[in-house]
Amino acid sequence: MRKALVADIALLIEPIIEDQSMELVDLEFRRERSGWVLRLFIDREGGVTLDDCADISGRVGAVLDVQDIIDVSYVLEVSSPGVNRPLRKEKDFQRFTGHHISFTTVQSIDGQKNFKGLLMGLREDNLLFRSDEGREVNIPLGNVARAHINYRWDEAAPGGHRVCPKGNRR
Numbered sequence: 619m620r621k622a623l624v625a626d627i628a629l630l631i632e633p634i635i636e637d638q639s640m641e642l643v644d645l646e647f648r649r650e651r652s653g654w655v656l657r658l659f660i661d662r663e664g665g666v667t668l669d670d671c672a673d674i675s676g677r678v679g680a681v682l683d684v685q686d687i688i689d690v691s692y693v694l695e696v697s698s699p700g701v702n703r704p705l706r707k708e709k710d711f712q713r714f715t716g717h718h719i720s721f722t723t724v725q726s727i728d729g730q731k732n733f734k735g736l737l738m739g740l741r742e743d744n745l746l747f748r749s750d751e752g753r754e755v756n757i758p759l760g761n762v763a764r765a766h767i768n769y770r771w772d773e774a775a776p777g778g779h780r781v782c783p784k785g786n787r788r
Contacts, residue, residue, distance in 0.1 A: 620647060626687055627656070631678045635660055638674065643699045644706065647692070654692035656682075659699040671696040701769040708740065708759065714767060715739045719747075721765035723757060733757075734768055 624647050635642050635658075644659040660666055660674055675696040682688060705711055705719065720734045735749040744756045 623647065623688070627682070630681065630685060630687065631658070634677050634681060635674055638670070638677070640666065640670065640674065644704050652693070654690050655695060656688070656692050657695045657697070659697060659703070661699055661703065666698050671698070702766050705765040705767065711737065711740050711745060711759070711765075718768040718770055719765055720768040722763045723761045724763045725761055727755065727757065
């Protein structure tokens with residue numbers, strides 16, 4: 619039932635987020651120690667600000683209150699997915715071609731399920747990937763269980779920004 623509720627919430631709120639030129643990266647609805655939490659991760663080209671998160675929280679909160687599809691008390695949290703953002707959709711893999719990623723497969727490939735390396739692109743629903751060991755692998759996108767950016771602080775950030783070189787951090 620919770621999966622259906624999460625899908626219904628996503629259908630309801632995605633247009634609100636997209637109207638603000640942002641995307642819903644991920645959505646979690648889970649019970650935690652303090653109670654139920656609905657956690658939204660939003661992003662846009664160049665990143666999101668605290669004001670963006672507050673704006674989306676207000677807009678989404680108002681719609682969820684009116685629609686009343688969640689029958690328990692919950693806390694709404696809206697944030698950026700962070701530098702190690704998850705990759706869920708085909709467009710995510712296309713957008714972050716050239717970045718280092720980590721992912722887990724549903725079925726093992728040559729006895730391995732966990733991979734780290736460079737995302738080289740997508741071709742015909744296959745993830746093109748070069749492992750940190752230099753091995754090139756084509757993996758059906760449907761075999762990817764979970765994937766996320768594996769941000770490297772010594773390289774350019776996903777938004778194209780440079781980080782301070784070692785020794786110049788404050």
